Amino acid sequence: MSSVGTGLKGIVLDETRIAFIDGEAGKLVYRGYNIHDLAVHATFEEVSYLLLYGALPNREQLRDFDRQLKAGRTIPEPVIEIIQRMNAAHPMDVLRTACSAVVGLDENSREATVDVGLPVGIRLISQVATIVAAMHRIRQGLDPVSPREELSHAANFLYMLFGHEPTAEDAQIIDLDLVLHAEHSSNASTFAARVAAGTAADIGSCIVAAIATLKGPLHGGAAEAVQKTVEEIGDPQKAIDYIEEKIKAGEKVMGFGHRVYKNEDPRGSELRGVARELGHKRGNDQWFQILQEVERAMEPYRAKGIYPNVDFYAGAVYSLLGIPDEQFIPMFAVGRMPGWVAHVLEQYRDNVLIRPLLEYTGPRHLRWTPIDQRN
Amino acid sequence: MSSVGTGLKGIVLDETRIAFIDGEAGKLVYRGYNIHDLAVHATFEEVSYLLLYGALPNREQLRDFDRQLKAGRTIPEPVIEIIQRMNAAHPMDVLRTACSAVVGLDENSREATVDVGLPVGIRLISQVATIVAAMHRIRQGLDPVSPREELSHAANFLYMLFGHEPTAEDAQIIDLDLVLHAEHSSNASTFAARVAAGTAADIGSCIVAAIATLKGPLHGGAAEAVQKTVEEIGDPQKAIDYIEEKIKAGEKVMGFGHRVYKNEDPRGSELRGVARELGHKRGNDQWFQILQEVERAMEPYRAKGIYPNVDFYAGAVYSLLGIPDEQFIPMFAVGRMPGWVAHVLEQYRDNVLIRPLLEYTGPRHLRWTPIDQRN
Numbered sequence: 001m002s003s004v005g006t007g008l009k010g011i012v013l014d015e016t017r018i019a020f021i022d023g024e025a026g027k028l029v030y031r032g033y034n035i036h037d038l039a040v041h042a043t044f045e046e047v048s049y050l051l052l053y054g055a056l057p058n059r060e061q062l063r064d065f066d067r068q069l070k071a072g073r074t075i076p077e078p079v080i081e082i083i084q085r086m087n088a089a090h091p092m093d094v095l096r097t098a099c100s101a102v103v104g105l106d107e108n109s110r111e112a113t114v115d116v117g118l119p120v121g122i123r124l125i126s127q128v129a130t131i132v133a134a135m136h137r138i139r140q141g142l143d144p145v146s147p148r149e150e151l152s153h154a155a156n157f158l159y160m161l162f163g164h165e166p167t168a169e170d171a172q173i174i175d176l177d178l179v180l181h182a183e184h185s186s187n188a189s190t191f192a193a194r195v196a197a198g199t200a201a202d203i204g205s206c207i208v209a210a211i212a213t214l215k216g217p218l219h220g221g222a223a224e225a226v227q228k229t230v231e232e233i234g235d236p237q238k239a240i241d242y243i244e245e246k247i248k249a250g251e252k253v254m255g256f257g258h259r260v261y262k263n264e265d266p267r268g269s270e271l272r273g274v275a276r277e278l279g280h281k282r283g284n285d286q287w288f289q290i291l292q293e294v295e296r297a298m299e300p301y302r303a304k305g306i307y308p309n310v311d312f313y314a315g316a317v318y319s320l321l322g323i324p325d326e327q328f329i330p331m332f333a334v335g336r337m338p339g340w341v342a343h344v345l346e347q348y349r350d351n352v353l354i355r356p357l358l359e360y361t362g363p364r365h366l367r368w369t370p371i372d373q374r375n
Numbered sequence: 376m377s378s379v380g381t382g383l384k385g386i387v388l389d390e391t392r393i394a395f396i397d398g399e400a401g402k403l404v405y406r407g408y409n410i411h412d413l414a415v416h417a418t419f420e421e422v423s424y425l426l427l428y429g430a431l432p433n434r435e436q437l438r439d440f441d442r443q444l445k446a447g448r449t450i451p452e453p454v455i456e457i458i459q460r461m462n463a464a465h466p467m468d469v470l471r472t473a474c475s476a477v478v479g480l481d482e483n484s485r486e487a488t489v490d491v492g493l494p495v496g497i498r499l500i501s502q503v504a505t506i507v508a509a510m511h512r513i514r515q516g517l518d519p520v521s522p523r524e525e526l527s528h529a530a531n532f533l534y535m536l537f538g539h540e541p542t543a544e545d546a547q548i549i550d551l552d553l554v555l556h557a558e559h560s561s562n563a564s565t566f567a568a569r570v571a572a573g574t575a576a577d578i579g580s581c582i583v584a585a586i587a588t589l590k591g592p593l594h595g596g597a598a599e600a601v602q603k604t605v606e607e608i609g610d611p612q613k614a615i616d617y618i619e620e621k622i623k624a625g626e627k628v629m630g631f632g633h634r635v636y637k638n639e640d641p642r643g644s645e646l647r648g649v650a651r652e653l654g655h656k657r658g659n660d661q662w663f664q665i666l667q668e669v670e671r672a673m674e675p676y677r678a679k680g681i682y683p684n685v686d687f688y689a690g691a692v693y694s695l696l697g698i699p700d701e702q703f704i705p706m707f708a709v710g711r712m713p714g715w716v717a718h719v720l721e722q723y724r725d726n727v728l729i730r731p732l733l734e735y736t737g738p739r740h741l742r743w744t745p746i747d748q749r750n
Contacts, residue, residue: 008731014380017737032741058749078460085453093479104468186733188574195567199591212584216574356383358561360395366407374433
């Protein structure tokens with residue numbers, strides 16, 4: 001069987017019970033639950049439990065799970081020092097290095113089994129958030145902020161990022177954003193995690209492979225690129241001309257189109273309303289208006305299945321909350337953690353080495369030439 | 376198209392001009408040259424050039440390339456400090472973290488192009504060797520040893536590892552070992568590097584994904600497992616009984632069988648002679664005799680295509696040279712570097728996002744239940 005050069009397009013790796021994407025209908029389901037229901041009703045903690053265990057938690061299960069998440073919020077001192085030493089690097093390089101360190105220093109993380117991987121994975125969901133917050137503080141020349149027990153995952157993350165307790169509204173927006181980013185089937189980073197898991201690598205190594213892959217601008221970098229576009233356009237009036245020029249020049253308009261969705265990305269439509277409201281509250285209607293104008297300019301391409309994706313409104317939301325551009329991809333990682341962990345555990349359950357073939361098209365019988373006889 | 380649950384077995388990802396494996400014939404070719412010719416004639420530097428540029432270098436090209444490799448042998452002080460802080464972790468965790476740090480601190484490493492990736496990749500071939508040597512020293516409570524300009528890659532590696540200049544024979548053995556490990560088409564770690572490259576991640580991130588994947592015992596861990604088997608057997612007389620018991624118990628005999636080779640692994644036969652001679656010189660014939668007895672006990676399985684692989688003799692060679700078990704997987708990484716780099720660059724040349732599908736088999740229409748109504 002061959003899919004030469006198409007990036008395994010249309011090839012089915014395996015079965016999954018974690019998420020279902022209906023790209024034609026623009027539908028996303030986590031473990032049977034529609035993303036719109038989860039967006040309205042569920043917290044990030046509930047969604048994480050759902051993704052890891054396959055069912056919604058009852059009150060006691062959620063309490064226990066929440067306790068585990070909270071217990072995982074600290075990171076060891078050597079990891080803080082590593083973040084400090086990496087200050088000159090891109091935030092994703094820092095996150096990748098610090099995550100690699102935190103799992104390396106976790107003595108109980110070695111075996112590639114669900115029993116070992118699950119508690120390590122739960123700890124990592126919290127630790128990745130702490131690493132991102134600590135890195136942001138250190139890059140601002142500030143001290144990292146210790147986590148606060150009584151706050152939710154989202155509220156505590158904002159607290160560690162900014163050093164003061166967030167408003168309930170801001171915490172809810174980040175909670176929703178994390179829910180929307182939590183899982184998306186076999187995207188490139190999740191697939192990389194499963195490839196690592198297939199060799200029976202420990203869950204920490206698998207998450208590092210995912211973070212390394214997420215860094216690519218074709219995967220995690222779109223929200224940042226959209227926000228740069230918004231800033232370049234600067235004025236809603238100029239949006240349509242700007243986009244027309246981009247398209248004439250054959251350039252990609254960032255935040256549009258998706259390998260799977262050929263209809264509206266349901267995560268994008270959830271964030272659209274948030275971006276509008278938040279902008280209005282913060283006295284910045286302009287960014288939303290620019291985004292809306294860009295959407296309008298792109299309307300003719302809907303017929304070709306090109307719609308705004310989740311990244312299109314995410315950048316504006318982050319910026320309005322005071323999160324700098326350079327932290328947009330790390331934010332994606334904070335959200336995607338439960339999905340990555342769920343896929344590694346699913347891979348462990350029925351594990352197999354993942355290794356496609358490459359078809360060799362070069363010469364096969366070259367004769368060795370001594371160095372002085374070479375051209 | 377579906378290959379559900381078989382780890383993409385038989386699926387062709389893409390074309391390649393880097394290496395050809397004929398598993399039936401037990402044949403391995405790098406860029407047109409048979410591995411046996413390269414084993415006899417080529418140095419690791421020549422093979423690295425061959426893999427990266429597609430042709431053997433003339434004298435001037437080799438001199439320039441060697442100069443680049445040598446210039447890349449140092450690692451920044453913060454990376455040494457990171458290695459020190461990771462002392463309690465598995466060597467592969469240290470290597471993954473230190474490699475992640477070294478590329479993060481390399482300011483010129485960002486773009487996913489051949490022009491940017493090639494010099495960074497050449498530097499990384501050297502830096503990974505330096506990281507492994509420095510880590511070994513630090514774990515022994517010793518100071519890292521600075522590289523020496525006039526030594527070859529292999530000799531300098533042994534020098535940095537042990538703090539004294541190696542004999543010409545020892546340097547030649549490591550040079551051969553690195554040549555044999557340099558490239559092996561789309562194995563799991565190389566595939567992980569290509570998945571990361573497919574998102575346009577920088578070459579450093581791709582190499583980190585490869586190292587994370589190599590750590591898995593089903594991939595990089597076999598040489599270590601073989602050496603443990605040899606030590607457990609302890610006496611050539613006991614080898615056959617030991618293996619028979621293993622097989623009766625349904626356990627895997629490490630160092631045998633390969634997803635691709637259904638005939639002798641040509642790298643294994645190169646290392647067999649080295650292990651025999653080296654053992655004899657070091658007054659340790661026992662290990663080789665044990666390995667030979669194990670091979671004999673496994674002979675009936677040759678009919679099923681199960682032959683010793685490259686890992687089978689590698690562990691004995693490393694041990695006889697004084698390299699401890701825990702550094703066997705890092706040794707594999709030192710050798711595989713040029714192959715990983717070559718594949719990332721090949722992926723960049725005609726890049727596409729690599730993303731297969733997962734087939735969802737779970738429920739699709741569950742109704743949200745408030746927490747107090749859950750079981």
